[in-house]
Amino acid sequence: MPYAYPWSDLVARYKFGGDPAWAAVFASLLLQVPDVRTVLESLQADDWLVPLPLSDQRLQSRGFNQAWELAKALAQQSGTSARADARLLLRIRNTPPQAQLKREARLRNVKGAFVVDPLRVQAIPGRRVLLVDDVMTSGASLFAAAQALRDAGAAHVTAVVFARTE
Numbered sequence: 001m002p003y004a005y006p007w008s009d010l011v012a013r014y015k016f017g018g019d020p021a022w023a024a025v026f027a028s029l030l031l032q033v034p035d036v037r038t039v040l041e042s043l044q045a046d047d048w049l050v051p052l053p054l055s056d057q058r059l060q061s062r063g064f065n066q067a068w069e070l071a072k073a074l075a076q077q078s079g080t081s082a083r084a085d086a087r088l089l090l091r092i093r094n095t096p097p098q099a100q101l102k103r104e105a106r107l108r109n110v111k112g113a114f115v116v117d118p119l120r121v122q123a124i125p126g127r128r129v130l131l132v133d134d135v136m137t138s139g140a141s142l143f144a145a146a147q148a149l150r151d152a153g154a155a156h157v158t159a160v161v162f163a164r165t166e
Contacts, residue, residue: 027073043082125153
């Protein structure tokens with residue numbers, strides 16, 4: 001979906017208004033997109049559905065991780081056998097918000113911000129991972145998260161987002 005009216009208002013309410021119930025609605029809409037359904041159906045029981053992690057500070061201020069709520073709803077509604085896990089990928093740096101940064105600055109801002117949990121890195125080699133987030137602007141955060149997963153040995157990393165800015 002383009003990140004425009006009415007979706008931008010609904011995503012903002014979801015993300016900043018403490019309304020995680022929107023995750024089920026957004027997941028239902030995503031599952032109507034054939035490519036999303038195909039990716040979810042291709043995941044096996046030893047593959048992963050991973051939300052983009054928030055920093056501890058953002059998680060505390062919002063009260064929930066909107067990407068995790070969306071990942072759980074996608075896993076439940078799609079019936080995938082892949083494991084949804086909010087602690088496999090960790091955000092190890094609290095970065096400034098990306099909103100006002102240009103693409104190059106965004107890439108620098110999130111470089112090295114994500115790692116696979118060192119105690120669980122053995123679960124990644126050869127696995128497929130579906131990264132989940134609510135909105136993609138430049139793709140810098142998803143790129144950095146995917147790089148951490150590839151560095152840990154993931155065979156294939158794909159991302160799905162509910163909305164994309166123009």
